Amino acid sequence: MNYDQIMQLALERGFYFPSCEVYVDAQAGFWEYGPSGVSLKNKFVELWRRELVRRDRMMEIDGSQIMSQSVFVASGHLSSFADPIVTCQKCKSIFRADKLITEITSMVVPESADLSEFDKIILEKNIVCPRCKGRFDNAHKFNMMFKVDIGPESESAYLRPETCQSIFVDFPRLYKTMRGKLPIGIAQIGKSFRNEISPRQSLLRLREFYQAEIEVFCNPNKLDNLEKFSEVENTELRIMVGENIKTMTCKQSLDSGVLPNKLVTYYLGLLTEFYQKTGIDVTKSRLRKLGDKEKAFYASVAFDFEVETSTGWLELVACNYRSDYDLKSHANVSKEKFEVLDDDVKVLPHVFELSMGIDRSLYTILEHSFQDDKKNDRIVLSLKPYLAPVQVGILSLVKKDGLAEKAEEIFLNLRTKYDTFLDHSGAIGRRYRRLDEVGAPFAVTVDHQTLQDGTVTVRERDSMNQERIKISDLDLYLARETSYP
RNA sequence: GCGGAGUUAGUCCAGCCCGGCACGACGUCAGCUUCCCAAGCUGAAGGUCGCGGGUUCAAAUCCCGCACUCCGCACCA
Structure with a gap:
């Protein structure tokens, strides 16, 4: 049961195949679901709705894929969802400017530094291409969002790099009109778009991909005040503690301090229960707490739900505690109010998210279900x-x-x-x-x-x-x- | 984007060195036969040989460029 066998089955039995494949200019990172793939995906999504959305009484929305520039000014993607990059003039190798500098001079330059700062250091320290000793062009930023121009005036907008931004932007209206009460989950399934430098391995790394995201809005002062926690207290989680994967119940994880609070633990419990029902082999899964360098720029605490496949450990779900990062910045940029009343106290909710990669999940289901019955x-x-x-x-x-x-x-x-x-x-x-x-x-x-x-x-x-x-x-x-x- | 290896029917692949109608298997379809686990027989369909250019009377084959795939590097919210 390896990647190639799954790939062949997918092509031969109509699960998925390359997009635009009859044309020469077909680009990597875009794949179509065939009849079998669509049917599997629809049923997977229905299971997700049952086990997460309905079970936890979440709201589900379906937002635009193209969102205006301001959204990404506020979200930070315009400035932070980009890497500072330098290109060798001679051999055309591309390096991350901050990493290159740190590697050669041990100086730590923040990724978000001015581009001129990178150029200055590269010049001063006489840094050349580690491969061919060539000189570098000036640093520039490569933003991974797809830009689109809207209307005859070509107003700038972007294809969303994650589905959750519409959930944040829509939050005030949803909370008011749908009689929201903290904590409340708002969910969305849809496509996101990232201009990956080198997409590979079919469904595992796409430029256009499906996400199922859940944003749980909560009162940061009440993260341990959660009655429904009892529903999952005996659910077993597999968590990396140090180098080892330990199986422990939600209650044990919480009591031992491995997980920070009831709210986070509860949702990780729901998530694990969901994946058990997909047929993915959960004995080949783990929850891994990310180090500061691995985390996304908006996350204060992050756990990845990962599974073992023939290609190695694969991240299926990013579980990020985004604090009030998103609501605060959308409030600032839009000048709208994002605070809500919780038990008569005004509070700017914090957010814990479960950001699930659907395509990767489907691949894993196929791989873990695949049996070569030689007998x-x-x-x-x-x-x-x-x-x-x-x-x-x-x-x-x-x-x-x-x-x-x-x-x-x-x-x-x-x-x-x-x-x-x-x-x-x-x-x-x-x-x-x-x-x-x-x-x-x-x-x-x-x-x-x-x-x-x-x-x-x-x-x-x-x-x-x-x-x-x-x-x-x-x-x-x-x-x-x-x-x- | 770099380095290496590749790209021939739905799939796996031969042919390439040494230019001369593109080979085989699996799968698919139709029929016969058996009638409960990929059997057999008969027949059929399916190819811009990744794309573009060049050399040549003639290019899957030689030369150049490009694209894509895989592996490694780098990147990876």
Whole structure:
């Protein structure tokens, strides 16, 4: 189960494939979801809604992907979501200016320093290209946001680099009109855009990607005042303590001081419970507290939810305590009021966020579900039935004797309720194998006995076991077996 | 963006050195046959040989440029 096998399965079975692939100028970092991928993604999103949005009574919004320049002045992305870069005139190597200087002179220059500051130091210390000893061009900033021009006057705007900015900007209205009460989660699923220098590895590093973000607005003085914490107190988390991953319950993590407060712990508990239900192998996951240098510029405390894949540890969710960084700066730049009343006290809420990468999560589900079943000479995707792109295949054992017609009749009765695939052609074993590869958990087969007693066989994907059930019971059977947990 | 290796049908790949109608397998489709786990037989479809230019009577093959993919470096809210 490695990256290449998943990639091949994805291409052959319609999970995902490169965008614009027939054209020469197709750019890296853009991928399309095919039919199987969309079906998996939709079901994953539905699970997310159930386990996080509905469970915690969050609000969900759907904001614009293009946002005006002021938003990113306030958010800090215009100045901070950019790296100071120097280019070697000779070999064209590109270096981060601050890192280069620190490496060679041990001087620490803040990333946010003036560009002229970098040029000055490079000149004074006579820093040359470590590769070819060439001279550097003047430092410049590479901003990772995509800029767009709006209307005939070409007003500056940007494709959002994270979905959460609309949640922050919309917060005052949502809180007022939707009768908000702290703490309150506001969630959003949508696309974000980052102009990565070198995107690679298909869904793992994209320039256009899906995020599911949850921003929890809370009173910073009441982070340990959370009744619903009891819902998760026995939920087990896997947390890195030092070099080791320790399994401990939410309550233990909190009591031992490994996690800072009830609110953060509660949401990390919900998150872990959610991922257990996606079929990702949580024994290959960990929560890792980020060091100061790794954290995003807006985070005061940050945990990554990471999973182990064939490409190494992969970050699926960034859990950042953003304090009042965002609301305060949006208040300053917009001159609007972002404070709210909490128990008759005016407070500027703090924010704890769960910023989930959907594409990476889907990849991990595929990889952790992938089984090379050599004994039965087949590839099986052991997806949870409620996430499977095809939930049931309807097959006729042979085409003749009216079996195909009977299969079609069953298909017509089930097709609007389940993701169903009808197949008459070829050997039955071959058809089972195909269904195994897209992760269809059940295959219903119409045989000669069906015509006599109205029963069909239902084959279970992972065990390959079959049982006979009445056609009239199929709907109930599938409803039970494919329902969300 | 740098260095290395690559790019030929949906997939894996041969052919390239030494220029002459692009090979095979898997998969797909249709039919026959068996009728519950990728069997067999018959037939078919599927290719701008990554893109552009050059050399040549003739380029998948030789030369130049570019793009993309993978690995390493760097980058990674």
